[in-house]
Amino acid sequence: MSTLAPGQIVRVRDDWPEARGPVHIRTPHYLRGRIGTIRKILGRFANPEDLAFARPAPSLTLYHVAFDPASLWGDAKAGDEILVELYESWLEEA
C-alpha cells in the first residue's frame, strides 16, 4: 500500500485472523471494519504479528488513526475521539 497521508479517510480491514489460527494482533476488535482518519505517521516498525512467532518480520508503517466514538457505539459525547496506533497492513483507503 502506498503511504497514507494525514487527513486521509481509511477503513480498518474487517478481517478476523484469530479465527484461522494462533495470532498476535495489535488491532483491537472494536475497530475492525470501522472508518477513521489518519492523523500522523509514527514511523516504521518490524511487524509484531511476525515477531511474536519468530518469523522474518518486514517493517511496516505505523499510523496514528483517529475514530469518532459515536461511530463505534452511538452514544458517545460529540467532540471526543479515540486515537489508535494501527499498521498499514490493516488499513485500506475508504
Added chain:
Amino acid sequence: MSLSETELLHAPAEALLVAIRDLLEAKGIVSTAEIAERIAITDAASPRIGAAIVARAWTDPDYRARLLANGSAAAEEMGASMRGAPPLGVLENTKSVHHLVVCTLCSCYPRAVLGYPPFWFKSAAYRARAVRDPRGVLAEWNTTLPDGVSIRIVDSTADYRWMVLPRRPLGTEDWSADRLAAIVREGDMIGVTVPSI
C-alpha cells in the same frame, strides 16, 4: 525429565519462568547479566521520573517543545533509561482537550518514565471502560473536566508508549520545578486525574 503438555499447563509460574530463562541462556539469546540489568532498570523507573519531566516542561518552554517533539530524547535528558524501550510520545492536555491513556489489548505502559503500571491499568474493567465510557471512568476518580473539554482516548496498541503532560494548576506560578514535581501523580500522567493544589 520432560513434562507432558498437561503438566506444563499446570506447572507453577516460577517453574515455567526458570525453564524459559534457562533455555534462553542455553541458546545464547540472553545472558543472566542482561536479565539482571533489565530488571534493575525496570525497578529503578517510577512516576517520580515522569513528575520531574512534567515539572520541567511547565517551567522551561524550550524543554516542553523538545518533549512534545521527541519524548524519548527529552526523557533521557532527565535521566530516564530509554535503551531498549519503545519510543515515548507525550500528549499535552490543553484548555480544550484532555488525554486518557489505555491499552485495551494488554497493558502497554510508559514504564521507562512511570515504572510498573498500577494494577487497575491492567484490569479488564479499566481497559474496556476507558474507551467505552471515559467520562464515567473519570467521574469515579472524582475528575471533572470543565464544560467544552473534549476527551481524546489514546489506545496504546502497538510500538509507541504514551504519557500525558497535564495542565499546570493555577496558583503555582511562582513554584519551583521541585515543588511542582511533588504534586504530579501517576494518574495525572495517565489522564485519570488532574494535578491540583
